[in-house]
Amino acid sequence: MATKVFMEALSPTMEEGRLVKWLKNEGDVVKNGETLAEVETDKAIMELVARGDGVLRRRLIAEGTTTAVGTLIGVVAPADENIDALVAGSGTPAPAAPVASPPAATPAPAPTAAAPAPAPVQAAPSAPPAAPAPAAAPANDASLRSSPLARRLAADHGIALGALHGSGPGGRIIKRDVEAAASSTTPPSAAPSAATPVSRVPSPLSGEQYRDVPLTQIRKTIARRLAESIGPVPTFYLTAELDMERVAEMRTAMAELGDAYKVSFNDIVIKAVATALAQHPECNAHWQGDSIRYWNRVHLGMAVAIEDGLITPVIFDAHSKGLSQIAAESRDLAKRARERKLRPEEYTGSTFSISNLGMFGIDQFTAIINPPEAGILAVGGIEAKAVVVGGDVQVRRRMRVTMSCDHRVIDGAAGARFLQTLRRLVENPLLLVY
């Protein structure tokens, strides 16, 4: 049985492709799934694979030819089959083929991506107050029988129902089936209790560099709804005014120890932010479209103004570096940033960013998040102000920070809790020693 080879849409937006190179000659044996050619799309060079077994009987276009998606460009067939009729109308595009999806995913915790999932997942039961109501689940596949509880647990664990074997009557997927699947694939930190869903936030600062967590229905819906209303990154802002008196005292005390121990306010803020992020991994994350990457390490991007723009060198593992090391690195990175001497690996890979415009006399501002990071902290200047403390008016040095948060990743309460911790660290800086 002959298989037609078409110019396929190898990316969703592709309308035509350029055949860069044939990898098989006419007469070569071809197996289903083997690469036939390299095709250049609007974005990159992709592989065109055979969709049947046989012999590559005909190559209908030459290397270097650009042709529309749907054009017949070859035929794979048994060696002895007559294909004259097939190639007679060559050049007429067949109806546009659908996106060539990769071979069916192996049963894994991550559900299939944006395209309609074969294993629909029940909407989560009730949304937290901050989030809009979850969208209704897509129409259930009648052959996938499952108890409501099993559907909900599967959604919480990010397990595709279609990947499960149902041990209930009639193949019904029930709680024990989901639990069995979850305990074999989720990390050891997952709670075994059936009633409570597994925590989505990983244990920080140990083992792996990161852990990908597929999106639950709630997160998907929040993402979709908020993105629709506000633009690509649905952002909200949290401002806090921090008392800097103790930091000022500490910095003065450090300076008295000698030049080697001099640190800037910004260094202390960096240290505090990194420490706070280590305690709030839910803010130390990347939005990845179909999942959220929670980082187990804090790599802080530090925005530096340079002559015609800005660049953000990274202090890697900022959470585990002492103040003096942070001070040394930040000085060095800033200097080399202005000298245009930073290497790419020094200004990529941040998990969170800080931008400080205090030296320009800015009281407070809102910074723009660097995607795929989920948050950025904008630091204003330190200013002496009249402040009411315990009923009395005192003059104290205050600093305002504004956190921009990607609502697809960070909810209001999560951001607020991070700032609470940051405040505690900044206003009690001795905590940074521990």
Add this chain to the structure above:
Amino acid sequence: MPIITYRDALNHALREEMQRDDRVFLMGEEVAVYQGAYKVSKGLLQEFGEMRVVDTPITELGFAGVGVGAAMAGLRPVIEFMTWNFALLALDQVVNAAAKMLYMSGGQYPMPMVFRGPNGAALQLSAQHSQAWESWLAHIPGLKVITPGTPYDAKGLLKAAIRDDNPVVLLEGEMLYNTKGEVPDEDYIVPIGKAEVKREGDHCSLITHGKSVLTSLQVADALAKEGIRVEVVDLRTIRPMDVETIAASVRKTNRAVVLEEGWEVCGVGAQVVDYVQRHCFDHLDAPILRVHQEDVPMPYAKNLERAAKPDVAKTIAAIKQVMYVGT
């Protein structure tokens, strides 16, 4: 704490409430001189006299109506039906008068009264003496319907019913009168409208009431030996039913079996199932199953009656089914 019978618990409740409020009186067949057909009113005639413990002719409709009239005129009657099977004759007074009087009169005539008596099957009493009436009466707005399954609950609920300013239907059980349990001497009430978890468990909720509470505890004991922990939820009140306690239990266990002595169609269990599916949909790992009397009038022969009634074995089978044990 004293251990007394369900019968004595009711007796104490009646006595204490009649001492407490002289508007309370007891009326029914054989309640006075005979000391009660089931001896629930033993000793009351001697203590309170014949105006307060009143023997009636066999006139269920008549004396139920007398109770309604007395309540309209400010007394607090306790009307005893020798069995609720006979009360069918009185339903016009219970339903068309007592339940609706407050509403029809625009709030002017409350009905602070209790209709009580044994309900459901005993042993080989045959078709006309064995029916369970909960679902007929629980259907009616304006009534409260209570079904204590233990002596403690019997005393507390009867007291609460007598003090309630609404018409309360109290369904007892001949098979319950001799059962024993701890009952405090002092005054206490069991609130109407509150279920109670009689046994805690996390594998399956067994929701029940009345004499089936005893069956349920036996079921829980038997299954505990197999490592299955059944949570027994005693409804205690059928109307108004304690939906919160039911839902909290099923959310915990993810599965439910409802046990009752009535028939299937439009029985109390059907209402429980509705509440569970509505409030615990996403928590259910299996459909909700019911255990009840077979859909036949109660036969006389001992073996047939046993086959007709719900029992420990049938309940255990249902629980194992919702737990997918053996599948």
Add this chain to the structure above:
Amino acid sequence: MAKKKTDLKADSTFGETDAPTRAALLHSMLLQRRFEERCAEAYALGKIGGFCHLYIGQEACGTGAITQLRPDDYVITTYRDHGQALARGITPRAVMAELFGRSDGCARGKGGSMHLFDRNTNFLGGHGIVGGHVPIATGVGFAIKYRGTDQVILCFMGESVVNTGAFHEALNMAALWKLPVVYIIENNRYGMGTALERASAIHDIYQRGAAYDMPRAQVDGQDVLAVRAAVAEAVHRARTQSTPTLLEVRTYRFMGHSMSDAVSGTYRSKQELEEYMKRDPIHVLRAHMEALGEIDDAGMEKLDAEVKAIVQDSWDFADASPEPAVESLWEDVLVETTT
């Protein structure tokens, strides 16, 4: 029909009236008459819905009986209760508003025509099940005796009630326990469409009382003074001896059983109706008062105008009264109890 008495000791002091009393009786009966006539009109206009049973022709029964009660006595009756309610003193406004289903009705619009209740006048309704209220009357009698007070209760019923089981059970207990109840059968000859002779094995139905050895009598229900005398005696017996009485008051209704029922031509002839209408209770009293020189045509006209004005006022009041708030749907199903 001449007044018949059986087993009762005649006492000429019972039911003696004076001029002011007669005037008050006439006023009450005429008020009921004009009120019921307007009800028929209101029903036809859709202002009154459901069932509406009119008292026209029977005014003497309720008026003669009720007007001599004490305020702390009780009255209970059937669904044909408008006239008795007015005789007892529920205001025409409260009754009409209840019929119109408004919030100022005596049952706040929750009862309607068949369920008039008024705690202020101890008017215990207004009941819809034939015979259902008779055991309730016995129960009120029981409560009176229980308390040791000397109130009485009047229990009105149609003649069909005497065939129900509830009647039998209730009267038996009242006689057995000696309770202060006066059972008054308003025998208007027809239980809906069925003549008495086709429903009851005996026709002098007050004789049903013999089954309970209960004092009993038959009374001309179109003569308000005769009714008054008979009931006075029964009330006295109840109050002083705590003994019930059964009275059969023979009357006639000039309208159909209810507004859905033809006035005549189906189960009773027009001639029969016209014959009975010659003994209109209002005319009977008026004739008596004219003979005593207590009223004339002019006086009658004045009275009629006065009464019509009262009824018109009740109509206007009812029309202006608001419908019950939707929230009241949920009110008074149960009493909130503190225990």
